[in-house]
Amino acid sequence: MFARVYAAAALVALGTTAAAQDAPFGSDTDQDYAADLWAAMEEDGLIGPDAPVIFPYAGTEPHGFQLSTLYTTATVDGHEGVLVIKNNYGPSGVSADEVVTDPQGHLAAVTVMFKRAEGYDDETGNWFYAKYLKDGALDRNPAGMALAGLVGKNADAGCIACHQNAGGGDYLFTTDADLSETLTMAD
Numbered sequence: 018m019f020a021r022v023y024a025a026a027a028l029v030a031l032g033t034t035a036a037a038q039d040a041p042f043g044s045d046t047d048q049d050y051a052a053d054l055w056a057a058m059e060e061d062g063l064i065g066p067d068a069p070v071i072f073p074y075a076g077t078e079p080h081g082f083q084l085s086t087l088y089t090t091a092t093v094d095g096h097e098g099v100l101v102i103k104n105n106y107g108p109s110g111v112s113a114d115e116v117v118t119d120p121q122g123h124l125a126a127v128t129v130m131f132k133r134a135e136g137y138d139d140e141t142g143n144w145f146y147a148k149y150l151k152d153g154a155l156d157r158n159p160a161g162m163a164l165a166g167l168v169g170k171n172a173d174a175g176c177i178a179c180h181q182n183a184g185g186g187d188y189l190f191t192t193d194a195d196l197s198e199t200l201t202m203a204d
């Protein structure tokens with residue numbers, strides 16, 4: 018009887034590990050890349066206490082109660098790409114004025130999409146997704162996997178599962194503009 022219980026527990030554990038290994042995100046490589054991206058954003062003054070304060074607007078779940086969206090570019094490991102930063106502010110009921118008064122104090126998460134080189138994942142537009150807490154640590158899903166990489170690809174939930182419905186085929190909700198045309202790239 019005990020043996021059967023243990024066997025069942027072992028199966029559950031195996032299932033979890035297999036799922037984590039198959040997932041297209043959260044690997045050490047994804048986490049390292051996310052750390053490099055955070056460092057690039059910090060160096061460019063796009064995040065942290067010295068970042069410009071952007072007037073926020075009322076948000077929708079899952080992103081937060083007040084949001085700001087910034088379009089720019091960043092260079093990571095020698096590749097320059099379009100970078101979209103969404104600051105997620107809370108708690109529930111927070112006003113835009115309160116956020117402007119103390120942006121860092123109300124920052125719940127920083128979610129980003131960074132356009133990687135062709136061939137990264139052409140099928141989903143080569144966007145790299147990451148969700149950071151305000152100190153730069155990656156947020157994790159309930160299974161403990163770091164939210165960096167192709168989060169939600171071929172899944173029912175997660176960044177890509179939702180962003181693939183954004184319209185325009187570009188995975189962006191806020192705009193269908195071709196940001197690679199809008200933003201000046203080095204080459």
Ligand code: HEC
Nearest residue numbers: 101103128129130146147148175176179188189190191192
């Ligand atoms: C259930 C749906 C959903 C999920 C899951 C989701 N998002 Fe979003 N996301 C949205 C919506 C809706 C917007 C537009 C919000 C607004 O009005 O600014 C958005 C906007 C964004 C933007 C600004 C670019 C754009 O699409 O216009 C970024 C960056 C972003 N999300 C990153 C992420 C990351 C990273 C994750 C996963 C950790 C994630 N999102 C998960 C719905 C979702």
